[in-house]
Amino acid sequence: MPSIQHPVLIIGGSGVVGVQAAAAIRRLHPSLPVTIAGRDLGKAQAVAERLGVEALAADLSRPDLGLPSDALFSAVIVFVKDDWSHALRFAQRHGIPHLSVSSGAFEIGIEAARFIHAPQAAPVVLTSQWLAGAALFPTLEYAKAFRSIETLHVGVLLDEQDMGGQAALTDYERITQSGSATLTLKDGRFVWIAGEEATARYRSVDGVELPATAYGPLDVLSLATATDAKNIRFDLAFDVSASRRAGEPFSTESVIAIEGVLQSGERGTRRYEVVHPRGQAPLTALGVALATERALGLAGGEALKAGLYFPDGIIDPAYYVGRMKEFGATFTEVKANG
Incomplete structure (x- = not known):
C-alpha cells in the first residue's frame, strides 16, 4: 500500500456529508492526511479540530481556489457544485485525482469537456451517482x-x-x-x-x-x-x-x-x-471515501492513471x-x- 504524503483536499468538507466523508476516510485510512476547505474558514477549522485534520479557506470562484501557492494535495473532492470548473482544472494542473458528487446526468458534459481537452492531466472520477x-x-x-x-x-x-x-x-x-x-x-x-x-x-x-x-x-x-x-x-x-x-x-x-x-x-x-x-449522509460519505481510496491506490489496485472514470468501473461491487x-x-x- 502506498504512503500518501500530501493531504486529500475536501472542498465543502464542513457540510453535513463532507464532515462524515472526512471521518470515513480517516476510519478507513487513519494515516491518510486530510484538509477540510470552505469559504467559511472558522467553520472549517471547527470541523477540522474535531476530526484532528487541517483546515484552509477555499473559494471555487478563483482559479487558484484561494489556496496557498505552495500547498500540495494528493486528491481533490468537491461536495458543492463547482460552477466554474476551477477545482477540476486545479486537479489537472497538479496531476491529482478529482472527484465530484453534485452533477446530474444532464450536466456531465462540462466535466467531460474539461477532460477531453486534457486527457493526460489527471484521473477524473464522476461520483454523482445516488449517494455516491x-x-x-x-x-x-x-x-x-x-x-x-x-x-x-x-x-x-x-x-x-x-x-x-x-x-x-x-x-x-x-x-x-x-x-x-x-x-x-x-x-x-x-x-x-x-x-x-x-x-x-x-x-x-x-x-x-x-x-x-x-x-x-x-x-x-x-x-x-x-x-x-x-x-x-x-x-x-x-x-x-x-x-x-x-x-x-x-x-x-x-x-x-x-x-x-x-x-x-x-x-x-x-x-x-x-x-x-x-x-443518506453515512452512505454518501462512505461512497466518496471508497472512490478516494481507489483513486489513490489504497485499495483495489494501483493508483488510477489519467482518465475519465465512473466508480463502478474501478471498484468491485462485492x-x-x-x-x-x-x-x-x-x-x-x-x-x-x-
Missing part, C-alpha cells in the same frame, strides 16, 4: 444472479428531514428543476421523460406507497453500460421513511427490482431492499457492498416470483 453509489453497487451485485436483464428499476427514498445542508438542497433543486427531462432507458433506447410520464409510485420497505418522480443521477448511465438491461428507470420519493412512520429516527431506503433470465435459465423477478438507519454492511446498511431480498 449506495444504490448502484448493490444493484450491480444483485444483477450477478441474472444471465440477462430485461428491466432494472431503482426506487430510492430520501426522508424529508434528511436533506442535509444547504449545498445538498441546492443540488436537489437544481437537478429536479433545471433539467427539462429525466434520462431513462426504454426498449434499449435512451429516452428523456417529463411531466406525467415522469411521475411514479414508490413502495416503501413497510409496504406503504408514496408519490415519486423520475430522478436524474448518473446511475442510469452506469447501469446501462454495466448490465445491458433493456429498460432502466430511477425514481425518487421525498417523503417520510418507514422508520420515521414507526416513531424512530429517519432512515434512507433503496428498493431494487430486477426482471430477466436468472443464471438457472428461468425467468424471474427479484426485489431487494437496502436501508441505512441513519439516513467490496463496496461489504463496506456498506460494515458502515451500518442492511440488505434484504424479497422474492417476487420465479
Whole structure:
C-alpha cells in the first residue's frame, strides 16, 4: 500500500456529508492526511479540530481556489457544485485525482469537456451517482444472479428531514428543476421523460406507497453500460421513511427490482431492499471515501492513471457492498416470483 504524503483536499468538507466523508476516510485510512476547505474558514477549522485534520479557506470562484501557492494535495473532492470548473482544472494542473458528487446526468458534459481537452492531466472520477453509489453497487451485485436483464428499476427514498445542508438542497433543486427531462432507458433506447410520464409510485420497505418522480443521477448511465438491461428507470420519493412512520429516527431506503433470465435459465423477478438507519449522509460519505481510496491506490489496485472514470468501473461491487454492511446498511431480498 502506498504512503500518501500530501493531504486529500475536501472542498465543502464542513457540510453535513463532507464532515462524515472526512471521518470515513480517516476510519478507513487513519494515516491518510486530510484538509477540510470552505469559504467559511472558522467553520472549517471547527470541523477540522474535531476530526484532528487541517483546515484552509477555499473559494471555487478563483482559479487558484484561494489556496496557498505552495500547498500540495494528493486528491481533490468537491461536495458543492463547482460552477466554474476551477477545482477540476486545479486537479489537472497538479496531476491529482478529482472527484465530484453534485452533477446530474444532464450536466456531465462540462466535466467531460474539461477532460477531453486534457486527457493526460489527471484521473477524473464522476461520483454523482445516488449517494455516491449506495444504490448502484448493490444493484450491480444483485444483477450477478441474472444471465440477462430485461428491466432494472431503482426506487430510492430520501426522508424529508434528511436533506442535509444547504449545498445538498441546492443540488436537489437544481437537478429536479433545471433539467427539462429525466434520462431513462426504454426498449434499449435512451429516452428523456417529463411531466406525467415522469411521475411514479414508490413502495416503501413497510409496504406503504408514496408519490415519486423520475430522478436524474448518473446511475442510469452506469447501469446501462454495466448490465445491458433493456429498460432502466430511477425514481425518487421525498417523503417520510418507514422508520420515521414507526416513531424512530429517519432512515434512507433503496428498493431494487430486477426482471430477466436468472443464471438457472428461468425467468424471474427479484426485489431487494437496502436501508441505512441513519439516513443518506453515512452512505454518501462512505461512497466518496471508497472512490478516494481507489483513486489513490489504497485499495483495489494501483493508483488510477489519467482518465475519465465512473466508480463502478474501478471498484468491485462485492467490496463496496461489504463496506456498506460494515458502515451500518442492511440488505434484504424479497422474492417476487420465479
